[in-house]
Amino acid sequence: MAAVTSLRGATMAMPPRIEIKNMTIHTADGEPIAGPVSGSLDSVDEVAKAFVDVAPKMPAAADGSAVRGRGVVRKPAGSYTCKMSDDSRSAEVHVYGAIGQDMWGDGVDSSEFVKTVDGLDVDQLTVHVNSPGGDAFAGIAMMNALRRQSAQVDVTVDGLAASAASYIAMGGDTLTMGRNSQLMIHDASGGCWGNAADMEKTADILSKLSDQVAGVYAEKAGGDAARWRDVMRAETWYTADEAVAAGLADSVDESRKPADDSPQDFDLRFFNYAGRRGAPAPVFPEPRAQVAVADSPAVPETNNSEREADMAFIEDVRARLGLSDADEAGILDTLEKLSKRREVPEGVALIDQVKLDELKASAERGAKALADLDAARREQIVDEAISKGKIPPARRDHWLAQMEVDEEGAVQVLDGLDEGTIPLSPIGYVGGVDESGDEADRIYAKAWGDPHAKETH
Structure with missing residues (x-):
């Protein structure tokens, strides 16, 4: 292989x-x-x-x-230039075009770039980047060359720093985003010619390379490399302000006239999205990262303090709504839904479902207890009427049923009955009549009751 x-x-x-x-x-x-x-x-x-x-x-x-x-086809494109100051104490380098040269000589020659940077004896080095990326290893080599420089290295993204070009952007002591410039990070990609083992080996190389690059972003912006790797897998595009909010860049250059915010000078068909306009809102791995307001030439210029205040306000809104990961579109959608909620009518109160269930259960228990008390009271009224001889005991169930239907009417009827109407003790005794063999006893029993209870004269 x-x-x-x-x-x-x-x-x-x-x-x-x-x-x-x-x-x-x-x-x-x-x-x-x-x-x-x-x-x-x-x-x-x-x-x-x-x-x-x-x-x-x-x-x-x-x-x-x-x-x-x-x-x-077009003439060879992509190059870098190096310009020294008059006193030779500072230098300015422009990296424009794809990183790494192809067979036709197009692209930035990383080996020549590294030799040039290593040979500079200056106090200040400014690097301007406008590149769609390219050879991943060439980009890493160029980044490391900038990191080795003893001079103060300030990198500015003039238009686009995508893919391998973003590695170069991470190589400076500071990173400034030009107005309407963009930054893109993603997983390393590639191809292989061979069998399954060859492809597995290539996949392992790509995965390890992406892990290393995720560590570069974490070193610059803070946070965990694994979380940055997730952001890379999604192919994430940042506007200038969003790159600052994510911690990948340090500031936005407000001094220069903004360029068009569409990176149309490059062929972006190899990417999932052709720039920030068509890409989803970026994810910020670090909690300290705030949602940034996207650049737009139609928006009036604001200073850094105003921008920070705007971002702080948006962050506060996200926290109050419980939308820690939402972008501006998500926040606006939530606010719109809240505004459409029906107003609660006067005299109506909202209550938690759990509390409502508790109140229902308590009410059911109270209703049962009240029903038991009512039943006991009605039984007491009927039993009292029986005890006073107003109604016979055999009619107890009838009067209880009547009390349930119309308690007030039943009580009025019972109150109007005379006491003692119904005997409270047995009158006469019929038992033993047929058993008496004496005619007198039988007559006596029929007339006066039990012959065994008659008086003896």
Whole structure:
């Protein structure tokens, strides 16, 4: 398996050999201008060099573009420049374009950049970045070169610092975001040519690389590297203010005229989102990070103290609503829902469901106790009427039922009955009549009662 190389930010494992046969480069009109080339080569770069060796001088367009493949493409893009001050005590470097050169010479040559930075003997170094990223390892090498510099290193993102370019942004002692500039961080990505074991090895390399980069962001902004890795997995875009709020940048440069907030100079099709406008709101791993107000040329300029006050207010609103991770859109949505809630009518009170259930249970117990007391009172009234001889005992259940239907009416009837109407003790005795054999006894018993109770004269 060949060593892992990279292409436009994608870590890539090349096959052991590239076999080509009779490969020819044509103009847009179909005229051959280079080749044919055949052979077994080790890399894509060797393929390009093979054509250079056999190609005549290629025609050029009016703008200096070279003819490549089957058409005209742009001239080599991406470079860095270094400008020294008059007293040679400070230097200014511009890193514009993709990080790492491809086979056509496009992109920033990281090895030349590192040599230049290492050779500077200055007190102040200012680095301007406008790059969509590129070779991850090249970006790390450039970041480390800035960190090794003994000078004060101040990095400014002029337009975009995405992917590997964000590593370079982390290499300075300070990081300033230009107005309407953007920062993007994501997981390292790449491809592999080989079997499952080769792909697993490449995946392991990518994962370890992403973990290391997450540590770089955590070192700059604070927080746990694992949480920053989660943010990277989501491919997170930051506006200038959001980058400051997240702790990745130190300030926003308000002194310069803002540029367009859409990074249209770069091909962003390799990313999930083509800039901050189309991306979800960023997540802030650190609790201290606050929601920042996005840049907009239409918004009046504010100073840092006003911006800090605005962000503090938004943070307070988030805390009061219990929306610790919500962005501005989420806060506004919640406020809108709250405003649509129905007003509670006068005389109506809201009560917690648990408390309501407790009150219901208590009321049920009280109602049962009251019913028991009412039943006992009615029984007492009926039993008292029986004891006074107003109604017979056999009619007790009837009067209890009547009391349940109309207690007041039943009481009035009972009160109107005379006492003693119903005998309280038995009158006469009929037992033993048929058993008496004496006619007198039978007559006596029928007339006067039990013959055994008659008086003896």
